[in-house]
Amino acid sequence: xxxxxxxxxxxxxxxQAADARLNVELETEGMTLNIGPQHPAxxxxxxxxxxxxxxxxxxxxxxxGYMHRGYEKLxxxxxxxxxxxxxxxxxxxxSFANEVPFILAAEKLMDIEAPPRAQHIRTILFELSRIANxxxxxxxxxxxxxxxxxxxxxxxxxxxxLNLIEGATGGRxxxxxxxxxxxxxxxxxxxxxxxxxxxxxxxxxxxxIDDLLFGNEIFQSRMRGVGVIPSDIALQYGxxxxxxxxxxxxxxxxxDQSLPMAWDKVDWKVWTHPDxxxxxxxxxxxxxxxxxxxxxxxxxxxxxxxxxxxxxxxxIKVPEGEAWVSTENPLGEMGYYVVSKGDxxxxxxxxxxASFNNMSIAPWVLKGVYVPDIITILASLYFxxxxxxx
Amino acid sequence: xxxxxxxxxxxxxxxxxxxxSASPDELRDGIVAALTSDLGDGVVDSHVVSGDDVWxxxxxxxxxxxxQALHRRGFxxxxxxxxxxxxxxxxxxxxxxxxxxxxGDDTVDEMRSGYTGGDTxxxxxxxxxxxxxxxxxxxxxxVPEAADGSLAMPTWVPVYAGANWHERETAEMFGIAxxxxxxxxxxxxxxxxxxxxxxxxxxxxxxxxxxxxxxxxVEPMPEKDEAAxxxxxxxxxxxxxxxxxxx
Numbered sequence: 001x002x003x004x005x006x007x008x009x010x011x012x013x014x015x016q017a018a019d020a021r022l023n024v025e026l027e028t029e030g031m032t033l034n035i036g037p038q039h040p041a042x043x044x045x046x047x048x049x050x051x052x053x054x055x056x057x058x059x060x061x062x063x064x065g066y067m068h069r070g071y072e073k074l075x076x077x078x079x080x081x082x083x084x085x086x087x088x089x090x091x092x093x094x095s096f097a098n099e100v101p102f103i104l105a106a107e108k109l110m111d112i113e114a115p116p117r118a119q120h121i122r123t124i125l126f127e128l129s130r131i132a133n134x135x136x137x138x139x140x141x142x143x144x145x146x147x148x149x150x151x152x153x154x155x156x157x158x159x160x161x162l163n164l165i166e167g168a169t170g171g172r173x174x175x176x177x178x179x180x181x182x183x184x185x186x187x188x189x190x191x192x193x194x195x196x197x198x199x200x201x202x203x204x205x206x207x208x209i210d211d212l213l214f215g216n217e218i219f220q221s222r223m224r225g226v227g228v229i230p231s232d233i234a235l236q237y238g239x240x241x242x243x244x245x246x247x248x249x250x251x252x253x254x255x256d257q258s259l260p261m262a263w264d265k266v267d268w269k270v271w272t273h274p275d276x277x278x279x280x281x282x283x284x285x286x287x288x289x290x291x292x293x294x295x296x297x298x299x300x301x302x303x304x305x306x307x308x309x310x311x312x313x314x315x316i317k318v319p320e321g322e323a324w325v326s327t328e329n330p331l332g333e334m335g336y337y338v339v340s341k342g343d344x345x346x347x348x349x350x351x352x353x354a355s356f357n358n359m360s361i362a363p364w365v366l367k368g369v370y371v372p373d374i375i376t377i378l379a380s381l382y383f384x385x386x387x388x389x390x
Numbered sequence: 391x392x393x394x395x396x397x398x399x400x401x402x403x404x405x406x407x408x409x410x411s412a413s414p415d416e417l418r419d420g421i422v423a424a425l426t427s428d429l430g431d432g433v434v435d436s437h438v439v440s441g442d443d444v445w446x447x448x449x450x451x452x453x454x455x456x457x458q459a460l461h462r463r464g465f466x467x468x469x470x471x472x473x474x475x476x477x478x479x480x481x482x483x484x485x486x487x488x489x490x491x492x493x494g495d496d497t498v499d500e501m502r503s504g505y506t507g508g509d510t511x512x513x514x515x516x517x518x519x520x521x522x523x524x525x526x527x528x529x530x531x532x533v534p535e536a537a538d539g540s541l542a543m544p545t546w547v548p549v550y551a552g553a554n555w556h557e558r559e560t561a562e563m564f565g566i567a568x569x570x571x572x573x574x575x576x577x578x579x580x581x582x583x584x585x586x587x588x589x590x591x592x593x594x595x596x597x598x599x600x601x602x603x604x605x606x607x608v609e610p611m612p613e614k615d616e617a618a619x620x621x622x623x624x625x626x627x628x629x630x631x632x633x634x635x636x637x
């Protein structure tokens with residue numbers, strides 16, 4: 001803590017000194033650069049205000065809220081089953097994964113659990129949405145640096161995964177498939193074989209990206225040693241997911257908490273990286289896609305028989321209480337603090353989305369970097385606008 | 391933990407959950423004991439759900455001290471900070487239960503707080519996690535109301551830097567000022583926005599203008615007489631006539 005405040009103080013002094021120098025020397029003019037709200041370099045409508053001294057960032061601040069939809073207020077006038085169609089849209093690339101923690105929180109309050117088959121299929125769909133989400137990130141990464149090829153490969157292979165999700169749930173982007181007590185439907189015929197084929201393709205995609213992008217010299221020199229976040233700073237800001245693991249903190253909510261999901265039934269590895277730079281964040285994500293394909297493959301072989309829906313009443317009333325459930329979503333820790341008063345709908349839902357915390361570190365990490373690095377650092381922190389603004 | 395027998399009778403219970411709740415939770419009880427030794431009377435109440443979660447309510451003046459104590463004890467991961475407005479919504483519940491008998495149920499509920507209780511309308515809510523032991527604590531604190539109705543609490547930013555954005559969001563959504571916050575601007579809302587949207591007495595205008603169909607998503611069947619009166623022209627439009635009227 002002392003380290004942080006010292007550092008903050010130093011950076012504050014540095015910013016003041018930079019401003020003073022600008023005023024006195026008048027050789028370089030200070031400049032405030034406004035990136036966004038609509039700019040191809042940002043993912044959606046995030047606006048970044050950066051104060052520059054030459055090529056260097058003195059001070060940068062993301063300005064969120066251009067897409068704030070007020071989900072926390074809207075959940076208060078919905079019934080529990082209706083909420084999933086809203087929260088689907090928070091992280092729109094991994095939408096099924098958004099539904100799971102909320103449903104688990106409601107199930108926790110009701111003291112019920114989905115049947116084992118439903119837990120298995122939930123986990124498979126959860127990992128598929130991670131592959132679709134992070135797969136696109138890996139392709140998009142190249143675009144940030146002017147490499148156009150990987151994004152086409154990413155869209156091509158993401159399509160296979162989206163087709164699978166559509167085949168099982170009926171919705172490509174917003175499945176709305178998770179129900180309190182289980183799932184809406186069982187898997188369609190032939191889905192398991194097809195999924196195995198797609199997982200093979202995805203592993204090949206990961207190898208291609210590893211070769212083409214991570215092996216690229218320009219990519220490495222733009223990423224290595226840039227935007228370093230030490231682990232204590234990462235924890236203080238509440239960074240989660242791959243961003244935290246890339247700073248050397250070995251913590252994965254899939255492994256380190258007991259949830260009624262199937263992750264503990266298969267063999268997989270939590271990848272970390274000690275460096276904490278942009279490179280490490282991207283590299284950890286690449287490994288995680290590979291692990292996800294392994295998780296899906298193993299789960300497909302061990303799906304238990306049985307129903308996919310527990311017996312729940314037609315009109316669901318959730319008993320009074322409070323519950324917190326978070327899961328390791330594609331972007332990081334996504335959690336819901338659900339307060340119920342025994343009514344049909346929740347009394348209050350606090351949505352803890354990963355990108356909100358992940359982006360709150362931006363003013364800290366962007367200080368002192370060069371302008372082109374803003375883009376790569378933000379890309380490597382990986383945010384989805386809907387996940388910041390909710 | 392609140393268990394309702396009627397629920398457990400119809401649905402499969404988790405085996406692990408039952409075992410865990412039977413034994414006392416030493417880890418989480420230890421956290422409460424440690425916090426009590428650090429803060430003394432600052433800890434007002436606590437609630438432990440064995441093997442699952444722990445809630446601790448601290449006094450408003452111990453809010454920062456509680457954060458510092460937890461940070462010192464290894465809870466270095468900042469999860470979230472927010473608030474709850476416990477006042478029942480003056481606009482009624484979001485959805486009314488169609489199965490409940492509808493006799494004089496329009497009375498507004500009394501205000502009652504959740505786990506660990508509370509004396510004020512607003513409560514702060516924060517969660518921090520120990521990344522080594524993988525255990526989290528949900529902290530709560532009553533937000534005292536000043537004589538002029540304003541709400542203020544000390545900031546957590548010096549303890550957990552990540553609280554910065556969360557406090558900005560809480561400030562604009564609930565109208566709770568954070569004393570000592572380095573950057574108290576609005577987070578999401580436009581600068582000239584009036585009101586605090588997540589307060590229960592802030593109306594959700596979209597819902598008031600056009601009521602959501604909610605749980606009843608089909609309109610009631612038209613009366614037989616009306617269908618007959620509609621005549622032949624409306625047969626296709628209503629779709630409910632049995633053809634008897636036309637033939």
